[in-house]
Amino acid sequence: MCFAATPAAVADSGPDASEFDLSSSSECEFGGKNIPSTPWSLQRILMEQLHDKATGDDVTVAVIDTGVDDDNKQLAGQMASKGKDFVGGKDGTEDIEGHGTRVAGIIAAKEVPGTGFMGLAPKAKILPIRYTGAQDKQGKPKQGNSDTMVAAIKYAVDQGADIINISSDTEERKDPPRLRAAIKNAVDSGALVIAASGNDGWDATSKKTYPASYDGVVAVAASDRNDERASFSQAGDFVDIAAPGVGMVSTVPEGGQCTADGTSFAAPYVAGVAALMMDRYPDWNAQQIIARMQETAERPTAEPNRYVGWGVVDPLAALSDSTEPGETPKPEAPQQAGASQVTPMKVTMGETPAERDRRISIYVLGAGLLLVFVAGGSGIAVRDWRRKKAGGFGSD
Template structure:
């Protein structure tokens, strides 16, 4: 068990929790975490995870493997089962447990870390491991399981290694989730250092809120994938979260930016249960802290602002829009017409200057002559 990190993580220091949670902490909202499983032993997650709704979509580990031994111990403790069809609470990797913690970790004495929606419920769905056993097919199955278990938000902190067609099974599963009015949040990917603009899936599918990673300065983290599919950015550097068995650790990646946004989505769904998934996504994008007046391929519509998203919400918006300054036209100094000839004002200024100079010279001459005449008259 890792030690608890006592201080308040930087990504939470910028939040005024009295304003963020003045109406809700996400109670009643079910968030599916499609990942490497979610540990339900960590004290901050044991009351957050709905084991009965979880599932394990991976085949049983080979006998004698370290993963098999770990799952066998979990099964013996009644905390998981060692083959496909389990409850999704075995997380040998720890990735899914970190993701779930950022969304819904409960407050705990001795640490400043807490989830953004600490009363939301996590549906644990295990469909990947450290060997990359997850496939587009298992991810599609995971999405359909989340639909079946009445998720209101789905977080997918994974992406495929190759482009998928619009009629692929994964694309169909995403459309089914959107049709069921579920907010689908996905990480944009961590290949930003390669300088190759590429789409990642399911993040790039229409309707999915793709999340890039930002740093402490609200700038794109160097590793964060760019592209025209990026919706918003969220903290993804030095992120504190829960780990299996207990305690917390620090990690980096868009994998941990996405659940930050999923937590905000859970809060909005709890406060505005009648808002559609598209309106929830638009609210997050519209209230983001922008570097430009519109969107760009680096941080989308801006860095998510949880407090503003939960307070600047008098009415729903159906799509994000550029700032008023952009839609109203340019704001700055008006261009000056190029003058090829001297203007009247310039001519008058020039003449006045000449007159003053001539007058000054004449005064000097008169004064000089007067002095000469005076000197000659002296005996």
């Protein structure tokens, strides 16, 4: 059976209306197979070195989304509790759309045989909160709105969540006062609030999205395999950092995995790194965590820009410097950023130094032979010209 987390397009007109866009795209089979290979978003990390430093132990990440199905083997046992459902279901572990289950997997899916995918912080706990994506008794979609989002945020704060991940943005870029107030309360409580920047960036025009644009929220853009802004990722001065958001492998309800694109899946990548940092640096506050993450990001320029903020997150670099940071990132030259103190593996697709030396030797030898042939040919031409001038060809 195929499901897709489709963007909500109904105005906030009642309990069944939605004003949020689940910032992703893709369809996948629930209860399907695992993908055996390691996704590119994890190939860029040395996972063993990363988990030698931290695993996310004793950190709780609230996933405010369509719910999180813990029937997937990689998510079984990863829930802090059953969470809560604000759209009429029994609890937060129901997910009929699959969006929230994918988000949670990127954060905390545990390692299992037969797949190269796992969450960035496999010892972190997920607090599943469903604010949208349900069905009524007649099987009709029942979507959330600002009221259910606000209730979900308050619940996450009351439950003591260390990190709150929101992979949604409001339709038509609405800025509901009640949502702004709920976010402020969450930030003031000390929680690290992370939100997707949105997927309407095809024209690269700067536009604000909510809740990502609110003060204190970490707004996450999506990057591609080249560490550049994904073409759909919303640009704007509010963007704080970027993370992989293209071809993102993650868990789905009932078991299995699939791939999807979207800033929805870049945000939990940052949430996973933040969980690792909270494990490693338990005395740092939320602002210090994100400041260090921004300082160590792979940045194209010394200053942040409206496409990727301070740059693409570098998990290992963020966990490799124990000096206590300030609460705001410091500009540095691009070559100084992202210094993860890791020796890269040798690239075997290109030529080795020995192959390069052999190639150059062949070039030198070939050039020498060419000069010999040119010189020899020139000598014959001069001799023939002299003979012709003397009256003809004869024997030597």
